[in-house]
Amino acid sequence: FEQDNTDTAIGYLRDAISEIGEDAKLLSAIAILYYKSGQPKEFQEYYKRIQHLPKKDEAFYEFLIYASRLEERNDDYITYCRELLKLNPGNLKARLELGEFLYSLKRYPEAVAEFEEIKNKLASYPKIHYMLAKIALTTGDLKKAKEMALKELELNPGIDFSYFIAGEVAKAEKDYNEAIVKYEKAISLNPKYTDALLAMAWIRLAQNYGNEAIELYTRALREDKANPEFVKQWGFAYKAVGQRALAKEKFEDYLKLSPGAADRDQIELHIKSLQ
Numbered sequence: 647f648e649q650d651n652t653d654t655a656i657g658y659l660r661d662a663i664s665e666i667g668e669d670a671k672l673l674s675a676i677a678i679l680y681y682k683s684g685q686p687k688e689f690q691e692y693y694k695r696i697q698h699l700p701k702k703d704e705a706f707y708e709f710l711i712y713a714s715r716l717e718e719r720n721d722d723y724i725t726y727c728r729e730l731l732k733l734n735p736g737n738l739k740a741r742l743e744l745g746e747f748l749y750s751l752k753r754y755p756e757a758v759a760e761f762e763e764i765k766n767k768l769a770s771y772p773k774i775h776y777m778l779a780k781i782a783l784t785t786g787d788l789k790k791a792k793e794m795a796l797k798e799l800e801l802n803p804g805i806d807f808s809y810f811i812a813g814e815v816a817k818a819e820k821d822y823n824e825a826i827v828k829y830e831k832a833i834s835l836n837p838k839y840t841d842a843l844l845a846m847a848w849i850r851l852a853q854n855y856g857n858e859a860i861e862l863y864t865r866a867l868r869e870d871k872a873n874p875e876f877v878k879q880w881g882f883a884y885k886a887v888g889q890r891a892l893a894k895e896k897f898e899d900y901l902k903l904s905p906g907a908a909d910r911d912q913i914e915l916h917i918k919s920l921q
Contacts (some may be wrong), residue, residue: 652683656792670699674709681716704733711740723747738764738771745777746882754781772799776811783818806836813845822849840866844876847883874904874920878913896918 647655659676663669677692696709707730714722727744731737745760758781765774775798782791795811813828826849832842834898847862863880870876881896897917903911 647679647683652679652685652906654674655679666687668695668699670696670701670703670705670709672704673699674712677709678712702729702733704730704737707733718798720747720751736767738768742771744890745858749777749781754785757781772802772805773798773807775801776807779811788818790817792817803836806832806839808832809835810839810842810845813842817845817849822853825849837865840869840873840876843869844879845890847879851879851883851886854886856883859883860887874900874907877903881916885916890920 656676659672659679663672666672666714673692673696677689677696680686680688680692693713696706699706704779707726710726711723711730714720714726724744724747727740727747731738731744734740741760741764745757745764748754748757748760758778760779761774764771765778779791779798782788782794792815792862795815799808799812806827808829809832813825813832816822816825816828826846829842829846829849832839834873836842843862843866847859847866850856850862851859860883863876863883867873867880877896878900881893881900884890884893884896894917897913897920901907901913907913908919913914
């Protein structure tokens with residue numbers, strides 16, 4: 647697929663199917679290639695073939711999980727993840743992804759249950775204590791958040807997000823100097839870590855270091871040029887240092903990127919004040 651084209655790749659997979667019979671992994675690979683090459687009709691055809699396979703193995707559910715995420719069918723995604731985990735309870739990667747998805751839906755008790763299950767199986771599995779700390783921060787349990795963040799840092803000291811979550815806890819405690827130290831460490835491990843760049847920019851802006859905040863927002867935008875929230879915060883940073891024309895431009899860009907923004911009226915007022 648990468649070196650030749652879709653037809654060549656799919657022809658190779660079809661030859662394999664003709665030799666060994668219908669296999670969920672091979673059919674899934676064909677369906678995914680059709681999707682990547684912009685052929686939704688053919689993708690749907692193979693999707694239906696996979697659904698009618700008599701054997702429900704891990705590859706079967708892995709494809710259904712993939713397809714349900716593409717089509718934004720949240721309930722199906724959760725159902726297929728849980729069916730996969732019934733077949734293989736030790737698939738920690740799938741369980742972590744399910745927990746993160748439940749977190750994104752604000753189904754915190756269900757997410758915690760998945761993370762605790764992983765923690766019981768392998769306490770050092772990366773990102774488990776990070777996610778438990780995130781949930782604790784979101785639900786206002788700062789003591790629990792700090793405990794989980796420090797545990798992640800202890801177990802996985804060489805990973806960027808371990809320092810980031812410790813920084814988030816310090817920020818919540820209003821210990822901004824400690825937060826900056828942790829964010830800087832996260833960025834030193836991963837210079838493209840946009841969450842850390844943005845968090846540090848927020849603190850620098852609050853401390854009236856507007857130019858430093860602008861530089862951090864600029865670095866973050868290099869990694870995610872179309873993120874409306876980044877562009878909006880960039881506008882506030884320019885406003886803080888008195889660069890009115892650039893602030894106005896960024897606020898206008900924000901509304902173009904996010905025409906249905908909940909804070910549209912407020913941003914329009916900022917634009918008017920800068921004219």
